[in-house]
Amino acid sequence: MGEDKDKVCTEKSGIGYGYIADNIKVVENNILSACKRSDRNIEEVMLIAVSKTMPVEALKAAYECGCRDFGENKVQELVDKYEQMPKDIRWHMIGHLQRNKVKYIVDKAYLIHGVDSLRLAEEISKEAVKKNVTAHILIEVNAAQEDTKFGVSIDETAGLLENISRLPSIEVEGLMMIAPYVENSEENRQYFVSLRQLSVDIMKKNNDNVNMNVLSMGMTGDYEVAIEEGATYVRVGTGIFGERNYNS
Numbered sequence: 001m002g003e004d005k006d007k008v009c010t011e012k013s014g015i016g017y018g019y020i021a022d023n024i025k026v027v028e029n030n031i032l033s034a035c036k037r038s039d040r041n042i043e044e045v046m047l048i049a050v051s052k053t054m055p056v057e058a059l060k061a062a063y064e065c066g067c068r069d070f071g072e073n074k075v076q077e078l079v080d081k082y083e084q085m086p087k088d089i090r091w092h093m094i095g096h097l098q099r100n101k102v103k104y105i106v107d108k109a110y111l112i113h114g115v116d117s118l119r120l121a122e123e124i125s126k127e128a129v130k131k132n133v134t135a136h137i138l139i140e141v142n143a144a145q146e147d148t149k150f151g152v153s154i155d156e157t158a159g160l161l162e163n164i165s166r167l168p169s170i171e172v173e174g175l176m177m178i179a180p181y182v183e184n185s186e187e188n189r190q191y192f193v194s195l196r197q198l199s200v201d202i203m204k205k206n207n208d209n210v211n212m213n214v215l216s217m218g219m220t221g222d223y224e225v226a227i228e229e230g231a232t233y234v235r236v237g238t239g240i241f242g243e244r245n246y247n248s
Ligand SMILES: *Cc1c(COP(=O)(O)O)cnc(C)c1O
Pocket: 050, 052, 073, 094, 095, 178, 219, 220, 221, 235, 236, 237, 238, 239
């Protein structure tokens, strides 16, 4: 069985089923260990397979291994893959979303991770009303205050949430962060702690339509530290599918 799949995947994409299956096992074991170290329940931590740039065959292999949460950062790519993949997948829009593209994904994304302005939230709300759905979003926080990253500052987050909480058909589920790229994941622990603390502070404000159940933080280089500090979604791409090739 595994061998057949291996052949199919390898022929079509050069990425074997066995390779992806092995990687997923490693990641799942690491998640389990991080949960044990921090005395957390494994069920609190969800793995998002970040499949951007990967061919559908690679996603199918991950799906066969049990993955149901996939992360994409481009609207067109998410829509294309949405159409080709099974319908029980939860699609996570993890990239910066342009307002003029909201209409294409508002009824397809299970969770929109990168909301960092009222204008974007208003557009999501407007399109959700039109399509008669509730949009679930995360606020992207730039905890390390990097110039190159999207996201609101820690200080701006509560104000933005207060305004978003008044919009119809939109539900805030929590916070998201893209931590700095670092060699040693320990350097990012401070930012994971800040995001967690921020979510606790916001929870106390009890805004309507604002939940703080989700902390989307941690990528291939630092997801174990992120879990130790409270991540509920980790977004792992390279660790599952291997290096991305942006030129092809
Ligand atoms: C690409 C991407 C990831 C996955 O990165 P890896 O280092 O390959 O795990 C996670 N989150 C976001 C927002 C991304 O754009």
